[in-house]
Amino acid sequence: MDSLTQVILGAAVGEAVLGRKLGNRAMLWGGIAGTLPDLDVLSGLVTDPMSALAYHRAFTHSLPFAILAGPLIGWTVHRLHADPPDKRRWIHILGGVLAFWVLLTVGSYAMPIPVYGVPGIAAIVTAVFAGMCAIVGWWSLRVQRSRGRIHVKSGIHVNPKRRQWILLFFLAIVTHPLLDCFTAYGTQFFEPFAATRLAWNTVSVVDPLYTLPFLLLLILAARSGRGTQERRKLNTAGLVVSSAYLLLTTVNHFNVRSVLGDTIAAKDIVAQRTLQGPTLGNNLLWTGLAQTGSDTFYVGEYSLLDERRTFEPMLRIDGRHDLLAPYHGDRELDILRWFSNGIYSVTPVGGGRVQLNDLRYGLLGDDPDDPTSYLFNWQIDTTVHPVRVMPESEEAQAERGERMGAFFGELWDRMLGE
Structure with missing residues (x-):
């Protein structure tokens, strides 16, 4: 975290x-x-x-x-x-x-x-x-x-x-x-x-509901007299409350996994593996992913406040792993494959470059073909050998920044349920 x-x-x-x-x-x-x-x-x-x-x-x-x-x-x-x-x-x-x-x-x-x-x-x-x-x-x-x-x-x-x-x-x-x-x-x-x-995959890398109560109790403990029973109780309360929240997120995780399983079964999706995790900063809105075949993925969202227990919609994403098949053994690309655990898609961006998108963290929008729709991505230059991971262009960074501003507003609305 x-x-x-x-x-x-x-x-x-x-x-x-x-x-x-x-x-x-x-x-x-x-x-x-x-x-x-x-x-x-x-x-x-x-x-x-x-x-x-x-x-x-x-x-x-x-x-x-x-x-x-x-x-x-x-x-x-x-x-x-x-x-x-x-x-x-x-x-x-x-x-x-x-x-x-x-x-x-x-x-x-x-x-x-x-x-x-x-x-x-x-x-x-x-x-x-x-x-x-x-x-x-x-x-x-x-x-x-x-x-x-x-x-x-x-x-x-x-x-x-x-x-x-x-x-x-x-x-x-x-x-x-x-x-x-x-x-x-x-x-x-x-x-x-x-x-x-x-x-x-039970808690976001940033979750105020875990951090803020813990911080408050720690500050109160620090302001209490050393060695006092009050100080010990406040510090213990911080450890207990934070641990209880982690337990709650674990319960949510298994609940959401059940919802994802029911969703893909209803849509006749035969998944080789599935993955579910909370979106940034909360434990209500979850991203679900199902992988079929070697490089075909379905990604959707589900809020614990939704009226229906289903991930909707489930967007299909073609992984296009074949675009990087000729470069197996190239060190930088192999590190990205390992890091993403094979859960990635590849998007051509022109000029001999492709973009590798880590799909474990969901999308910023609903267009899988838009390179700015992905939270975690890397630009790869395939015109050199071995291939090199390149910094994102300033234009792409600016566009992604604009998307991020709108994304958090959409995230809040979607988190409250449909």
Whole structure:
């Protein structure tokens, strides 16, 4: 999901683990850990766009990364808070930073999909994360020194045990990709052992009904006294309410899947596979897709507020995969095929270019032949070999921007049901 939501989740986890001992500092450390996996977007600064696409929600969003990074970061932050400090503390901290870079580098090289510029990607992610930790660590040490006497009198340890730090960072990191698994975009949870993308398609990548109540309860908890029962209850309520909403979206998912199955059966569509997921920013309006044959798709919409339990209309989209058949083995195209999981169509746009459209996220309109009707797409230049993914023209970007403005108004109307 969006980075703000991941920060909120990480902060709530940090509070649950160490809030009684660290107060709001636990939320800060948890928030940093919660946003760590999404620092993989910085890869676009040092590598090519297709490598960046393959790297996002890959190794940093995996269970192996959480298992290895949690103890490493927890140990390093524990050394940062050592009281009294020893002469080797900064050597240990620098060693922890270097070890984190090595972990990112080795794990990224082991990915099944080759990514260019791995050392640079690991370096920029390490540098930004280390900088974030340095800022919070500096502030945390100031608080620690200014309140040292109060901590001693209250019996609250200034520096939690190493295993408690490790637990905070492991849980705050691993809950990030677990939440991403609920989205249509999904995450490569088992990298570097497999490039399989887990995508349960129950919640949008941005959903205010998940984020805003969670944020409100977290703010109320942060404003309560450290270690108080009220603070604990508010933070727990945020975790429970957000988890209950995810459970509700899962129920909606299976309900919509039943509706999609009934729809394609009524229309005599024999589907090889089906897919359903919520549209952007809500859990009421859903997109449904049925694939027949190798490259024929039917796409429709259904709102939970519709009077009839059916996807209507179901637009036919010809995939035209044959237009790209001669280019199997070309690296950039193979990455797009993998990323879209084969659920794509191809639209000629002239000048030797074609547009690959990811169909998992629906359409902006009702004309499958219009290149600006697709939310996620890439322009491919077939006049060069191997083929290259090219940036979209300024004219197409402007036209798509205009379509997006109208799309959100139509989305709201359709969400309210027919």
